[in-house]
């Protein structure tokens with residue numbers, strides 16, 4: 001029922017860019033709803049627009065490094081000064097992650113904070129948060145067409161800064177980047193600006209459709225943008241892109257509606273589906289059970305429970321996905337944490353969650 005209504009709504013939402021403003025933010029955080037634009041003019045001209053000069057690095061897009069010993073307070077990196085990385089706690093022997101959030105995100109907000117906590121519970125990492133929180137508190141629609149490209153350019157500069165660093169160099173191939181919503185698109189654009197080398201991995205967390213619905217693939221996140229591109233779809237079709245876009249695309253609970261996401265208004269429901277992707281990914285970092293996903297002949301066969309992948313066909317979704325995974329996978333989760341259900345087991349069907357649990 002909800003799913004049907006959502007498909008109808010696709011047309012309304014895409015026709016009316018403005019309504020996007022009210023759907024982009026998680027519905028459970030009313031405190032962020034302040035400073036709503038009052039008129040159409042305000043929407044197109046807010047302080048969130050990127051102020052000139054349009055050069056990287058830009059003071060509205062900052063890179064904060066977190067390590068296990070500096071979990072609470074990030075170190076600001078200056079890509080114009082090699083000493084900045086030299087003096088920081090960055091350790092090239094540890095895995096490096098670059099995280100790009102969506103609209104309304106920021107380094108001190110969830111999911112950036114929860115994701116760091118999960119990684120540091122596991123081990124040592126260099127986690128760099130690309131923080132443009134002050135830039136896009138309200139999306140600046142007059143810049144929406146090029147702002148992600150500009151952000152992509154500045155993140156490429158960061159990648160090259162690390163790549164060519166005199167004492168702490170790490171090749172782009174060794175870097176895992178994670179982008180949520182518009183952040184996933186931004187990462188797809190980084191590839192266009194790297195002179196040498198390729199990002200090792202891009203994890204796209206429900207890339208949103210609002211930016212590049214045109215058919216210019218070079219502006220989209222796709223499998224050419226990194227050695228391995230894995231995408232999680234939770235709100236596909238409305239706030240999320242339908243895909244597939246990566247080497248491996250994971251459709252969680254069918255990919256377009258999430259259990260526990262039925263809300264009073266359709267907009268709340270939609271944004272809940274879209275934002276649910278980050279708790280799934282974060283849980284995958286330390287999950288004992290694991291989000292095991294299998295291939296199905298079609299979405300339909302998955303939805304009616306007629307999908308029986310072989311045990312050897314299952315792969316783990318999320319942080320620990322094998323880079324050999326290819327194609328489309330389906331995974332079912334619990335409605336409440338822990339979301340992961342573990343390995344479906346021998347000759348057990350990959351069943352979609354029962355309709356009751358959607359409300």
Ligand SMILES: *[C@@H]1O[C@H](CO)[C@@H](O)[C@H](O)[C@H]1NC(C)=O
Pocket residue numbers: 041045
């Ligand atoms: C946008 O806002 C700035 C500062 O308030 C103002 O100077 C400018 O004229 C406005 N632009 C438009 C198109 O309204």
Ligand SMILES: *[C@@H]1O[C@H](CO)[C@@H](O)[C@H](O)[C@H]1NC(C)=O
Pocket residue numbers: 079080081082164165166
């Ligand atoms: C950092 O060092 C590398 C290698 O010596 C050099 O190519 C690069 O220009 C330096 N970057 C900055 C920002 O000084």
Ligand SMILES: *[C@@H]1O[C@H](CO)[C@@H](O)[C@H](O)[C@H]1NC(C)=O
Pocket residue numbers: 216218219
């Ligand atoms: C597609 O996007 C790229 C990068 O922004 C641009 O250079 C190219 O001209 C675009 N192609 C078309 C057909 O619009």
